[in-house]
Amino acid sequence: MRVAGIPLEFFLFAIVLGMIAFARVSTLATALAGAAAITLYKVVFAPYREGAGLAGLMGHAGAEWVGLANLLALLLGFALLARHFEDSGIPAKLPDYLPDGWTGPLVLLAAVFVISSFLDNIAAAMIGGTVAHAVFRGRVHIGYLAAIVAASNAGGCGSVVGDTTTTMMWLAGVSPGQVFHAYTAGVVALAVCAVPASLAQHAHCPIVKDAPAGARIDWPRVAIVGLILLAAIGANLLLNLRFRHWSEAAPFLGLALWAAIGVTAGLRRPDWSVLPGAAKGAAFLLALVWAASSMPVEALPAPSWQSALALGFVSAVFDNIPLTALALGQGGFDWGFLAYAVGFGGSMIWFGSSAGVALSNLYPEARSVKLWVCHGWHVIAGYVAGFFVMLALLGWHPG
Template sequence: MLKVLLTLLFTSAALYAGGGAISTAETPDLTMTWVGFACLFIFAIGYYFVAAEEKYEIDKAKPALFIGTFMFILIAIYYALNGLDVGLLENEVNHLILEIAGIFFFLFVAMTYIESLIHMGVFDRLKYNLVTKGYTYRKLFWVTGFIAFFLSPIADNLTTALILATVLITIEKERKDFLVPGAINIVVAANAGGAWSPFGDITTLMAWTAGKGTFADFLFLLPASLIGYLATAFILSKFVPEEVPFFDAEKEKKPEMAEGAKVVMVLGIFTIATAVLSHQVLHLPAMWGMMFGLAVLKVYSYGLKKKYGSEHFNIFHSIAKIENNTLMFFFGILAAVGALYFIGWLALAAVVYDPSVLGPTWSNIGVGFLSAIVDNIPVMSAVLKANPTMGLDQWMLVTLTAGVGGSMISFGSAAGVGVMGKLHGIYTFGAHMKYAWTIVIGYFVSIAVWYLQYQMLGIGH
């Protein structure tokens, strides 16, 4: 251990003395070394605990953050012991931090806006408006599904799914013939809606910020996302009863939105527009526009504080309610995938994209099924890191399959995991798998629409 510490100390001193010059040497392949196998083993064990968070009652951010940081520490020790160029490792980590930070702060601002709208009663009002319309269970199924599909591109799939799962449990607390298909419908709609917008899903956001397509390019995925969702929803709706749920108007009071809520909604749209302009026109990171939007919200919150008092709306209270575990999970899992890429494992995995093996189309279709089993964030991160040679049409396909494919198993996406938590004991793995075949049908319908649009008609290139 002393030898390791001394080696690290001297290599750091040498790097400092050299002014931290950027290394241009070729990164060595570490796959067949002890650190290569150790990191692969650590990733597998860590990801097991991520997937089994319900079983062990451990937040998924904890194992993700541990493996993400520990794997790079092991690599650094290996470099120090073997006298390798630590400048390569430093460059990789700095690049990874920059990559993660851009998406991290983007999500930070988006979550702040959502928490602000929740605090100001916007979603409570939406929930009340839905349950007082006198709709049948089947109509509510369709209404919540369409809201999820078109809210997800703006609010993100996890937040959308959580909000509408709360609406479901408010409407009905016991009838599984409504709650289970309704929950699946929300998860599928939120994931499908998130696939055609850079803001709708972390995987889509990652592909956009990585420069795999412009903002407008992702919008061309709308037909495939929508028609695939409708195919699943149509079949699922047949299992939902046509009865009208009981509602006691005397017990439920109409919630009022706080003063300034509508302005905050407008500022949210303005912030999204600023992010798009920053990335597409000004060539700044998308998060730069988002942070500017946060600054504008802070200024507006100051005005509300002066007018209505400090308890009316405090933006720091909204920031405090952000799901930091989601952000920590995101950091940890991307760092872990970055370590596997640096070692060389992802280059081996990318062989399947070679036309002589599977080729890009079948590989990208397989990504959807892998996303359902593993979770779409690390799978999409691995594809982006491996960076196989593909055209725009194939990058749009993998964005579609990673987003939509996560719906096939209940824990395959953040939306599914979130709804499982909201409808505990009702929306379970077993309940989901009973209807999983409907999602598989929708998945292949989405791919068929993509094929017709991109390969046969040439629309979207």
């Protein structure tokens, strides 16, 4: 069924995303109900690519379950990994290494960028927000909050363990080398937005440079973080030599991550209390990914650098997780451009990325589109500048 030539599934999906973004309803309940409604519509009225009716649904579930299982395991495992990193003492010691003046907030943004390259961007944004709350005495400029989110998304855009969207690409068979060049744009974007944001923060509230008394680094926890990451990366590299696509394998990546968590639990006990909250967030994202996988991707515009640039702006309004799922289903993108677009592009509005949503829980005043755009204008400028610098230097090369 089509409306104005567009399959009805896209309108149903847009309604779900619009309610998540703007309606005062439970985002988890909306995502689950939306996924169920789209699934029912597909079964009754619009066949899946794998077939019609319940048989088509079962075939589609069989094609998608490995990716969904891996994503669930990684989201829950990364929540424990992030808490290990927070408890390692490194975030508490960071203020000792931040310089005075406006360069202090600048270095903090660079640190968030680096942290996000090997730790999930949500965790990097939360760490940056926590440090900022301490060193700026709770008076953090909204433009600087936007820059923290932008730095976390820029740092994660070229790393398959730095952002949920790049992890999804990894799970779908995109190699780490196919997204790494996104850092060309990410570094430019960070440079464009970090300086004005740091100057605004320094004018709003200068930095306090001392770490809490008695702060120290727990090196065993640092080692645990490294071992867990190595287990995930090693499993992916080994399985890529054996399977052409993740749908051909069991969810070994998630299993490897959790095996590393279990093996290291005797050295430092994981903080299991983070799992209930992480499970709710994972259920929300998995519902959106499942709904996105049901979209008829053959009806989307042909992949090009123009469509990738547009996806960045769409990502600022709609969650970048389902957008990534749609693009992966369609194929034909330069994955570095897509990773940058859907990752950094979501920074332009507070609810455009998971990192922005998470940080707004610490700073409720950030939940204003008008204030975010007005004070975070540099994020939009950084997105456009980074995209076109990468296009000029590297060109568009579909993977």
